[in-house]
Amino acid sequence: MSAPLLDVSDLRVTTRDGSPIVDGVGFEVRAGEALGIAGESGCGKTTTALAVMRLLPASLTQTGTITLRPENVAKQINVGRRTERGMQVVRWRHVSLVFQGAMNSLDPVQRVDDQIAEAIKLHDRDVGKGEVAERISELMSTVGLTAVTARRYPHQLSGGQRQRAMTALALACNPPLVIADEPTTALDVVMQAQVLQLLERLRERLGLALILISHDLGVLAETCDRVAIMYEGKIVEIGDAGQIFGAPEHEYTKKLLSILPVIGGERRVAPASSNGGESPLIEVRDLSVRFPTQAGEARAVDGVSLDWKRGEILGVVGESGCGKSTTARAILGLVEPQEGEVLLDGKAAEGRGEMRDLRKRIQMIFQDPYQTLNPRHRVRTLVAEPLVVMGIDRSEHEARVAKSLNDVGLEPERFKDRYPHQLSGGQRQRVAIAASLVLEPDGLICDEPVSMLDTSVRAQILDVLCGLRESRDLGLMFITHDLSLAWSLCDRLAVMYLGRVVEQGLATDVIERPQHPYTQALVDAIPVPVPGGGGERELLKGELPDPTNVPQGCRFHPRCPKRFGPCDSVDPGLLPAGAKGQLAACLLHDPAHAGAATRSA
Amino acid sequence: MTGARARELLFGSWRGRISLSVLGLFIFIAIFGGALAPDDPYASSLETLEPPSSEHWLGTTEQGSDVLSQLLVGARVSIVVGFAAAIISAVIGAAVGLASGYFGGWTDRILDGIDNWFLVIPTLPLMIVLSALLSPSLGVLILVIGITSWAGTGRIVRSHVLTLRERPFVERAQALGASHWHILKTHIFPNALPLIFANTVLIIAIAILSESALAFLGLGDPTNISWGTMLQNAFSSGAPSAEAWWYVIPPGLCITLLVLSVAMIGYQFEEYVNPRLLEQHEA
Numbered sequence: 001m002s003a004p005l006l007d008v009s010d011l012r013v014t015t016r017d018g019s020p021i022v023d024g025v026g027f028e029v030r031a032g033e034a035l036g037i038a039g040e041s042g043c044g045k046t047t048t049a050l051a052v053m054r055l056l057p058a059s060l061t062q063t064g065t066i067t068l069r070p071e072n073v074a075k076q077i078n079v080g081r082r083t084e085r086g087m088q089v090v091r092w093r094h095v096s097l098v099f100q101g102a103m104n105s106l107d108p109v110q111r112v113d114d115q116i117a118e119a120i121k122l123h124d125r126d127v128g129k130g131e132v133a134e135r136i137s138e139l140m141s142t143v144g145l146t147a148v149t150a151r152r153y154p155h156q157l158s159g160g161q162r163q164r165a166m167t168a169l170a171l172a173c174n175p176p177l178v179i180a181d182e183p184t185t186a187l188d189v190v191m192q193a194q195v196l197q198l199l200e201r202l203r204e205r206l207g208l209a210l211i212l213i214s215h216d217l218g219v220l221a222e223t224c225d226r227v228a229i230m231y232e233g234k235i236v237e238i239g240d241a242g243q244i245f246g247a248p249e250h251e252y253t254k255k256l257l258s259i260l261p262v263i264g265g266e267r268r269v270a271p272a273s274s275n276g277g278e279s280p281l282i283e284v285r286d287l288s289v290r291f292p293t294q295a296g297e298a299r300a301v302d303g304v305s306l307d308w309k310r311g312e313i314l315g316v317v318g319e320s321g322c323g324k325s326t327t328a329r330a331i332l333g334l335v336e337p338q339e340g341e342v343l344l345d346g347k348a349a350e351g352r353g354e355m356r357d358l359r360k361r362i363q364m365i366f367q368d369p370y371q372t373l374n375p376r377h378r379v380r381t382l383v384a385e386p387l388v389v390m391g392i393d394r395s396e397h398e399a400r401v402a403k404s405l406n407d408v409g410l411e412p413e414r415f416k417d418r419y420p421h422q423l424s425g426g427q428r429q430r431v432a433i434a435a436s437l438v439l440e441p442d443g444l445i446c447d448e449p450v451s452m453l454d455t456s457v458r459a460q461i462l463d464v465l466c467g468l469r470e471s472r473d474l475g476l477m478f479i480t481h482d483l484s485l486a487w488s489l490c491d492r493l494a495v496m497y498l499g500r501v502v503e504q505g506l507a508t509d510v511i512e513r514p515q516h517p518y519t520q521a522l523v524d525a526i527p528v529p530v531p532g533g534g535g536e537r538e539l540l541k542g543e544l545p546d547p548t549n550v551p552q553g554c555r556f557h558p559r560c561p562k563r564f565g566p567c568d569s570v571d572p573g574l575l576p577a578g579a580k581g582q583l584a585a586c587l588l589h590d591p592a593h594a595g596a597a598t599r600s601a
Numbered sequence: 602m603t604g605a606r607a608r609e610l611l612f613g614s615w616r617g618r619i620s621l622s623v624l625g626l627f628i629f630i631a632i633f634g635g636a637l638a639p640d641d642p643y644a645s646s647l648e649t650l651e652p653p654s655s656e657h658w659l660g661t662t663e664q665g666s667d668v669l670s671q672l673l674v675g676a677r678v679s680i681v682v683g684f685a686a687a688i689i690s691a692v693i694g695a696a697v698g699l700a701s702g703y704f705g706g707w708t709d710r711i712l713d714g715i716d717n718w719f720l721v722i723p724t725l726p727l728m729i730v731l732s733a734l735l736s737p738s739l740g741v742l743i744l745v746i747g748i749t750s751w752a753g754t755g756r757i758v759r760s761h762v763l764t765l766r767e768r769p770f771v772e773r774a775q776a777l778g779a780s781h782w783h784i785l786k787t788h789i790f791p792n793a794l795p796l797i798f799a800n801t802v803l804i805i806a807i808a809i810l811s812e813s814a815l816a817f818l819g820l821g822d823p824t825n826i827s828w829g830t831m832l833q834n835a836f837s838s839g840a841p842s843a844e845a846w847w848y849v850i851p852p853g854l855c856i857t858l859l860v861l862s863v864a865m866i867g868y869q870f871e872e873y874v875n876p877r878l879l880e881q882h883e884a
Contacts, residue, residue: 332776359778371769376791385787389779432773 003069003076004028005209006052006095006177011064013047013056013233021047021060023233031071031176034203034210036220036241038256039230040454041425045213046100048230049179052211053097054079054087070094070176093123096170098180105166106154112165113140113150119172139168142205143198158543159320160191167198171206178202179211184219188319188481190540193525196223197539215454217260218484218527221245229253245529259459260529261488263511268488269313269466279346281443281475282308282331282362287340288499289323289330296548300326301337302499310442311473313466315490315507317480317522321544323499324479328445332364360390363436367448369428373420379405380416383435390439404434407471408464426457433464443475444468451482462489483526487511495519498555499547501574505582515577515584517562554587566593611869620865627859630673631680638670642826650838650845660847662831663838671826672851678827679809679859682743686808689747691754691801695793698758703766703781703789713759719752728811732820739822746811754800761796765789799870806863813856828852 006029013022022044029035037045051062066079068090077090099105107115113136120132127135140150143164154162163183170178180199184192200223202208214220220227221241228238229252237250248254261268289301301323308314316324329335331342333355341348342358349358363386366372373382383401392400402412408430420428429449436444446465450458466489468474480486486493490507495516503516514520521540540559545551551558557567567587576582577589587593611617630637639658646665653660659668701712731745765771766789774784815821816829817836831852835841840848 333778334772334775356778359776364773364776366769366773368769372773374770374788374792377787385774385779386777389774389777389783435773 002031005031005033005069006211007065007067007069008048008052009065011048011051011062011066013044013051013060013062016059016061020233022051025064025230025233025235027228027235027238029177029209029211031209032203032207033226034212034224036224036227037211037213037230038215038217038220038227040215040456043230044233045230046181049097049181049211049213052079052179053091053095054082055091055097068094068177089123092119092170092175093173094175095177095179096173096175098166098170098178098183100181100183100185106162106169108154111151111153112157112168116150116165116169116172119169123173135172139171142171142202143168159187160194160543163187163191163195164198167195167202171202171208174206176207177209177211179213181213182215183212184214184216189483189522189525190319191543192219192527193539196527199223216527217245217256217455218529221529222527229256256455257529259455261484262529263484263487263523263526265488267508268462269469269491279310280307280343281310281312281345282306282477283343283346284308284327284331285341285343287327287330287337287342289326289335289337293548295546298547299499299550300547301330302547302550303340304496304499304501305340306494306501306504308443308475308477311469311475312492313469313476313478313490315478315480315486315493316496317483317486317493318496319522319544320481321547322496323547324496325447327496328364328447328477328479331445332359332362356390360439361441362443362445363439363441364445364447365429365432365436365449368452369425369432370420370452372432373428375420377419378416379410379418379420379423379431382420382431383416383438386435386439400438401434404438405431407437407468408434409460410434424457425453426460429453429457429461430464433461433468437468437472440472441474443477445477445479447479448481449478450485451480483511483522495522498545498550500555500585502556502586503577503582503584504574505579509579509582513578515582515589516556516586517560517588518556519584521559521561554585556586562588564593611866614869616865617869620862620869623858623862624866627676627680627855627862630676632677634673634676638667638673640667640670642666642670642674650840650843650848652845653847659851660845662834662848663840664834668831668848668851671831672828672855675826675828675831675852676855676859678739678822678825679812679829679856682739682746682812682827683805683809683859683863685743686746686750686811687801687805689743690751690804690808691797693748694751694754694800695758695797697751697755699762699785699789699793701755702759702762703785705766709759712755716752716755716759719749720756724749725811725814728815729818729820732815737820737822739825742812742815742822745815746808750804750807750811754797754804757800758793758797761793762789765792795870799867802867802870803864806860806867809856809860809863828856 009026011022011025012020014020025048027035037048039045047056050056052066056062068077068079077094082090116136116139117132120127120135136150137147140147145161145164149157149161157165184195187195196219199210203210212220212223224241226239227241227244228235229250231252237244237248237253244253248257284304284306287301287304291298291300304327316327318324326335330337344358347354349355380401383404384397387397387400401416405412405415410427410430423431450461453461465476469476478486478490487507492504493507493510494501494504495510495518497518503510503514503519510519511523514523525539538561542559553568553570554572557563560567570587570593572585572587572590574583574585575589577584611621644666648661649663649665651657651661657667659672662668697712697716701709728745728749732741735741771784771788774788812827813829816827817833819833821827821830832849835848
């Protein structure tokens with residue numbers, strides 16, 4: 001057995017005041033192998049990756065040995081002993097990095113192909129112009145981008161295209177090892193699955209070794225041969241993916257795995273006790289929101305109808321850009337709908353008074369707890385703000401703030417005088433929830449409330465939210481792109497595509513037996529925390545079309561694997577399909593057209 | 602934390618400490634200058650343009666007045682004009698910037714147009730014209746400098762408010778149905794305040810210089826002695842050609858020191874404000 005490609009032993013990274021960020025980490029990566037590093041934010045996984053390339057800021061000290069043994073190099077490379085100049089040669093040629101956040105890692109004023117050319121030329125001065133162009137077009141086809149896309153500027157690319165461009169950039173100098181730092185975090189399920197598939201193919205075709213860093217265990221299970229779990233700067237467990245996911249030994253690994261919702265496993269919440277017959281808290285009727293853009297009118301929400309019953313957890317899922325957040329904002333009057341109406345208890349929320357009533361009874365919590373709290377206010381001011389806005393008597397404030405904080409599991413005495421920066425991410429989100437509860441609303445709209453939080457904190461926040469449903473009969477509208485989460489949490493589910501609800505029904509029905517091809521595709525794209533769980537699945541091609549240019553007929557037909565005759569001309573409405581109460585907007589369920597489908601098939 | 606950080610920047614660095622002491626000294630002189638002056642600064646005598654002596658430490662003017670006494674008394678005008686004009690400029694600039702950035706639309710187009718107009722118009726000629734039209738007095742001077750120097754503040758505050766307006770905590774407040782007044786008061790203004798403050802400190806320096814320039818051009822308040830009027834008198838009486846350096850250098854040096862110390866404090870504050878701005882752009 002040959003020596004491993006990368007050998008890291010006893011790696012330590014400390015800050016100036018001596019506190020360790022990475023505390024004695026050791027692992028090896030063989031040629032062509034994929035190693036996954038998982039852990040919560042702050043566990044040192046990104047720092048470890050940067051240390052391998054010696055890209056840490058000067059304020060951090062790095063010790064330990066890191067050895068690279070690329071095949072085409074006679075001597076092994078000792079990363080720790082190299083001069084800065086010597087490292088510049090190593091970076092990108094022998095090990096490259098796909099940075100976190102493809103959005104910010106590409107230079108906005110340079111065309112994509114020029115950025116790749118830059119990387120090639122930096123490492124090979126003698127390379128000719130034609131050769132560079134050839135190399136770029138080869139790289140572009142490797143990652144599945146066209147030559148036209150390569151000539152564009154980063155802002156003209158979609159999120160998925162940027163991620164591909166970043167990957168092409170990392171491959172520019174043909175390195176034997178690529179480190180990918182959270183390559184799929186900002187992407188939604190379909191895009192995530194596409195990127196993972198790309199990485200998988202690259203490994204097969206180019207024999208790349210890969211270090212994949214992610215907080216999402218499902219992602220690692222699908223792509224990695226071996227997985228390391230990091231906690232507080234140490235690797236607590238490392239082993240074959242099969243062993244880690246099948247028979248974890250360390251308590252922390254077990255805990256991480258147990259938190260992960262698995263479809264078909266145990267649901268977090270028992271379905272709402274009372275079903276049907278109850279009057280909806282909020283009804284959305286034929287809502288349309290359009291934004292003027294330079295390319296024309298964007299139909300962000302295009303005829304959405306929803307029922308949100310009292311005490312119900314309604315999930316709204318879909319890819320980013322499908323209009324789910326805009327729908328929520330329109331309910332609260334944050335954007336003005338062009339058509340349709342929002343009814344609270346069956347009454348249209350139109351006048352000032354009704355709107356005020358609605359805003360009192362329906363509250364919203366946002367995705368990013370670091371951004372929703374004004375940094376200049378103390379917790380008690382933040383939580384009391386809705387009371388001030390609604391003009392509630394000052395004498396009541398303190399008691400109500402204290403009650404709210406108690407409800408989300410924060411001791412009022414300890415937390416009320418703190419500023420947001422003195423709180424952890426989970427505590428901030430709790431404060432945001434407390435502020436939403438202080439008016440004792442009937443419904444809470446949660447826009448991706450946990451997507452920015454770590455797995456364990458995520459579980460706590462979900463517990464708080466579900467507990468409120470139990471104790472206060474609070475209805476939740478849960479907007480998310482995470483289908484496994486929606487499955488384990490929601491009573492009912494609405495799946496949105498390009499501004500329209502394409503399927504709805506009981507969450508268990510919709511996810512377990514999807515009736516719309518789009519829902520099916522979403523479900524297929526969910527990473528499964530079982531090694532190789534993805535298997536050979538068929539992924540949706542392409543990306544969400546531009547909402548300024550909605551396709552004729554069924555809006556999903558250009559990407560639909562099951563399209564047939566009338567799909568490009570007939571726009572289907574929601575039709576009964578599958579289980580009782582389940583609806584899908586697909587011509588396959590229309591008796592008038594379904595016959596044609598079977599005939600053409 | 603924020604207050605501690607500001608304190609650290611001001612008192613924790615030599616630049617901050619020296620600037621603060623110099624400014625403190627000048628403020629002390631501005632308050633007590635009249636009492637400290639050894640002579641009546643307005644009194645004329647026959648000892649004209651005398652070089653420094655034990656009797657007149659900084660020599661005498663062309664009228665035979667004591668230069669040191671004029672210098673001590675003149676500090677008040679510079680400081681009062683500097684601070685008062687900067688406050689006027691900050692109030693106008695902040696109001697225009699907040700309204701323009703927050704409300705957007707036509708409000709923005711109109712206010713931003715006015716702002717642009719004030720930005721591109723040559724300030725000194727405008728000040729000269731304004732103070733020539735209005736009869737020179739301390740109040741007029743302050744007003745003229747104040748209304749010609751707010752445009753920069755307005756522009757910076759506007760662009761900061763544009764980013765603040767998109768922050769989720771503002772959207773959250775909107776979701777609560779909060780009024781514009783509430784959002785401006787509790788969310789926008791407190792977050793823009795450090796920026797307004799840092800900018801205002803820099804404007805103090807500009808205002809002091811403007812006052813000196815106007816006074817030097819003979820557009821100052823004739824009833825008050827300021828460092829600018831001292832320079833003007835020195836030049837019109839031919840002090841430089843008479844090599845009466847004691848008449849020219851002290852007021853010039855005082856203007857330089859005061860402006861420098863205020864500007865340094867302003868830069869310290871900018872260091873405090875800017876990293877936060879960076880953070881917000883990243884997010």
